[in-house]
Amino acid sequence: MIRHADEHLHKDGFLGFLMRPISRALGTEAVYEDQDLNLIGNGAAMLAVHSPDEKSKRAAWERIEPFQPLVARHYALSGIEHLAGEL
Numbered sequence: 402m403i404r405h406a407d408e409h410l411h412k413d414g415f416l417g418f419l420m421r422p423i424s425r426a427l428g429t430e431a432v433y434e435d436q437d438l439n440l441i442g443n444g445a446a447m448l449a450v451h452s453p454d455e456k457s458k459r460a461a462w463e464r465i466e467p468f469q470p471l472v473a474r475h476y477a478l479s480g481i482e483h484l485a486g487e488l
Contacts, residue, residue: 433474433481440471 424431441447448465452458458475462484465473473484 429481436472445471 421431425435437447448470450461450465452461452475462473462475466485470485472486475482475484
């Protein structure tokens with residue numbers, strides 16, 4: 402994840418350079434990426450699950466929730482749903 406974020410930063414170009422501070426100011430994806438990278442850097446694991454619909458999202462969350470993740474979010478076209486523990 403850390404390597405991916407670093408590669409993404411270098412490949413985004415000027416538009417990405419401009420969008421990142423705007424995203425941080427709005428409290429959206431860049432803030433979550435910063436928080437996630439901080440957790441990962443301190444030894445946390447990351448799990449990504451492809452759940453393209455509500456049914457698969459619920460099924461995945463039912464399996465994950467008992468492990469009490471520090472943070473859990475569902476990213477959809479309609480927005481970001483916070484399932485657990487925002488920092």
